[in-house]
Amino acid sequence: MKNTPLLNKHLELGAKMAEFAGYNMPISYAGIKEEHRCVREGVGVFDVSHMGEFIIRGKEALDLIQLVTSNDASKLAIGDAQYSCLPNDKGGIVDDLLVYRLDEDQCSEGERAYMLVVNASNIEKDWDWISKHNRFDTKMINISEQSALLAIQGPKAIEALQSLTEINLSDIKYYTFKKGRFAGLDNVLISATGYTGSGGFELYIKNEDAPALWEAIFEAGKDLGIQPIGLGARDTLRMEMGYCLYGHEIDDTTSPIEAGLSWITKLKKGPFNSSEIFIAQKENGTANKLVGFIMEGRRVPRQGYTLEDAEGNTIGRVTSGTQSPSLDKAIGIGYVPKAFSKSETDIYVNIRDKKYKGQVVKLPFYKAG
Amino acid sequence: MTFPEDLKYTKEHEWVRIEGDVATIGVTDFAQSELGDIVYVDIDTEGQELAREEVFGTVEAVKTVSDLFMPLSGTVDSINEKLEDAPDLVNSDPYGDGWMVKIKLSDESEIGDLLSAEAYQELVT
Numbered sequence: 001m002k003n004t005p006l007l008n009k010h011l012e013l014g015a016k017m018a019e020f021a022g023y024n025m026p027i028s029y030a031g032i033k034e035e036h037r038c039v040r041e042g043v044g045v046f047d048v049s050h051m052g053e054f055i056i057r058g059k060e061a062l063d064l065i066q067l068v069t070s071n072d073a074s075k076l077a078i079g080d081a082q083y084s085c086l087p088n089d090k091g092g093i094v095d096d097l098l099v100y101r102l103d104e105d106q107c108s109e110g111e112r113a114y115m116l117v118v119n120a121s122n123i124e125k126d127w128d129w130i131s132k133h134n135r136f137d138t139k140m141i142n143i144s145e146q147s148a149l150l151a152i153q154g155p156k157a158i159e160a161l162q163s164l165t166e167i168n169l170s171d172i173k174y175y176t177f178k179k180g181r182f183a184g185l186d187n188v189l190i191s192a193t194g195y196t197g198s199g200g201f202e203l204y205i206k207n208e209d210a211p212a213l214w215e216a217i218f219e220a221g222k223d224l225g226i227q228p229i230g231l232g233a234r235d236t237l238r239m240e241m242g243y244c245l246y247g248h249e250i251d252d253t254t255s256p257i258e259a260g261l262s263w264i265t266k267l268k269k270g271p272f273n274s275s276e277i278f279i280a281q282k283e284n285g286t287a288n289k290l291v292g293f294i295m296e297g298r299r300v301p302r303q304g305y306t307l308e309d310a311e312g313n314t315i316g317r318v319t320s321g322t323q324s325p326s327l328d329k330a331i332g333i334g335y336v337p338k339a340f341s342k343s344e345t346d347i348y349v350n351i352r353d354k355k356y357k358g359q360v361v362k363l364p365f366y367k368a369g
Numbered sequence: 370m371t372f373p374e375d376l377k378y379t380k381e382h383e384w385v386r387i388e389g390d391v392a393t394i395g396v397t398d399f400a401q402s403e404l405g406d407i408v409y410v411d412i413d414t415e416g417q418e419l420a421r422e423e424v425f426g427t428v429e430a431v432k433t434v435s436d437l438f439m440p441l442s443g444t445v446d447s448i449n450e451k452l453e454d455a456p457d458l459v460n461s462d463p464y465g466d467g468w469m470v471k472i473k474l475s476d477e478s479e480i481g482d483l484l485s486a487e488a489y490q491e492l493v494t
Contacts, residue, residue, distance in 0.1 A: 016405075031460075032431045033406045232405065232432050298409040300429045323408040323431050330408075330429075 004049035005148050005210040013228055020231055021120035023050040028230040035233035036325040039198050040366075043154035044229035045217055048202075049210065052123035053147045054130070057106065057113040058138030065114055068133050068273060069099060070256055072266040073114070076101035081175045081193055084264050085256050086126060091277035092252040093259075094129050095122040096244060098193065100177060115189075115204075117149075119246045133273070148210035152217060153200035153229075153237075160221035161201065165190070169201070183216035185209050195234060197241035197366060236322050242292050242333065242363030248303055248319045249290055249333060258286040258335070260363075288316065289341040292365055293332050293358040298323075299351055301332030301358070306350040315340055318349060326366045332358060370398050370494070373464055377480065378489035379440045384464060385483055392441055395468040396428065396459060399493045404430040407459045410452045412437070412470060418444045421479055425470060428459070441479045443472035 002023045010017060015026035026047060028035060038044045056064060065073045071084035078101050086094040095118050102113040118126045123144055134140060152161060158169045164183040172178055172192040182188035182203065189204035205213055218226055235245070242260075244250045249259055256265045257278055267279050295301065301321030309315050321332035332349065340347055343362050348355040372378075377385040382400035386393040401407065412426030419425055419439045426437040426448075448470050451458060459467035474480075484492070 016402075027432075028405060031406050236431060298429070299411060299427075300408070300434060302434060323406075323429065325431070 002050075004047055005207040006047045006049065006214055009211065009214055010047065010228075015228070015230060021050055023120060025050060026228070026230040028232040029228045032230070032232040032236060033325045035227060035229045036236050038225070038227045039154045039196050039229055039233065039237055040326060041155070042225050042227075043152060043156040043160045043200070043221055044227050044233075045214070045221075046151040046153065046229050046231075046234055047148075047210075047214070048151050048234075049148040049207070050120035051149050052118040052120055052126065052142070052144040053149075053204070054116045054118065054127065055102075055113065055141040055143055056116060056130075056138060057111060057141070058136065059110050059112075060136035061112045061114055061138045064130070064134055064136045064138050065099060065116075066269060066272060068130050069097070070261075070266065070272060070278075071099070071264040072269040073099055073101075074269065078103050079176050079178065081177055081191055082264075083175075085250070085261060086129060087256065087272070087274040087278070088129070088252060089273055090252075091255045091274045091281070093246075093250045093254060093256060094252065095119055095126045096246055096250060096261075097126070100189075100191070103179065122246065146207055148205050148207050149202060150205070150210070150213060150217065151194055151196075151200065151202045153194045153196040154198050156221075156224045157200035160224050160226055161217065163220050164216055172201070183213050183220075185213060188213075195243060196237040197243075197364060197368065198237070235320075236325055239320050239322050239331065239333065240324050240326055240364060240366035242365065244290075245320060255281055255286060257281040258288050258290060260290045285338065287337060288335040289338055290319070290333065291336055291341050291360045292363040293334070293347055293360050294327070294365070295330035295332065295349070295356060295358045297356055298330055299349070299356045300330045301334070301349045301351075301356075307334050307336055308348040308350050308355060309340070310346065310348065312348075312355070315347065324365055331365050336360075370402065371464070372398070372486040372490045374486045376464065376486060377440075377483035378486065379438070379483060380492060381438045381440070382493070383438065383440050385440050387480060390474045390477065391446065391471055392443065392474055393468050393471050394440060395463055396437070397489070397493075398463050401460045401463045401467070404428065404433065404435060406431045407456045410456050410459065410469060412445075412448045414445045415448050416445060418475065437469065439472070440483060441472065441474055442476050443474045445470050446473045447471045
């Protein structure tokens, strides 16, 4: 099992640790509900150094990225980030990812540079998949093992971090980034992105700088009650937003169209992996749709549970579920046929041959403010 | 983590307090810590006679769900009504206000099979 450079910090803080995607990761510190509330109302810090990072650099870097990803990377200016996915050639998803267009300091004339940020569980699979398609004048570098990533999330993130840098953090618009000096470290990539729905930043750094950065952030945010947040709350936060998690809502067999990711599937940008399949699905519709639902009672839907109609016919399956700390209700996400996908449709979760009623709602579950 | 001496334990992480032919049952400090924030305790077996190791209820935590097993054979006599509104009592006071059911024992000879505090502590640490 691999460790992040912050293992000792987590152990000192008494984190509950568990294996996730081959990494020994903090699941919770003070408790999921408490950590969740901290991010929604204040500011919290996640060690997500397990995530993978690839640098794609060369004269045809954009051609490679356009072929393997579904979103339109030609729209990215230097300093922009984009959510996207890697379709396979059967209309499924190899992984979802972020695409950053980097500055060209390291580039020769005519070259471009990008960074792809992928799920830890898929690093090898993604690398092989993209390499296989790299018939271009473009180099790929896997920097996953050398890179650490901290996410500082919550409405008080700017206030907590501003004293650590001369860059005006409120100037960094959602899904853009700046590179610069931060907490005494050079070349920190400061990205206004995240997986919580509560705003904030993600900071990409070298492994060896992670412990010092972690300490500087907790010192700077002390008066705001900054807290460490584990993967448990990361999951409840993303579920309240209806964000997809690979291995749950999306996988090698689900299409981005049925997963509600049409907005990152740009069918007019030119051919890319599976684009023909997606064009047909867009025209004819998909059989199933990903929906969110709120339970009437207190039993919690979990991944793999069957979804049923009122007569007890199987109509779909749950992909994720939890007790929503913000709503104080049990919530679920799952695939159902189009006919059951409208808001306020009653659906039933089968939990050990007992039916529990829920109602389809519009995502996200959590609306800020 | 505490392991009160006056209780008996099971490898399913439940504790048992024997008073005559009545046993009070809950989950251990270790169990509540492993489960994390408990959001619902679902017990619908009141009045039923169940055998040892049968499921008498379910506990839902934010992250996971777990069955509750009868540590001894008996009839579920009463359930802790406080947990309906405050399931987090299981987290904050697992051996006190976080108790789950009281059962009337049907075979007191089974008590000898339960673990001592020391044996249980050894199992989980």
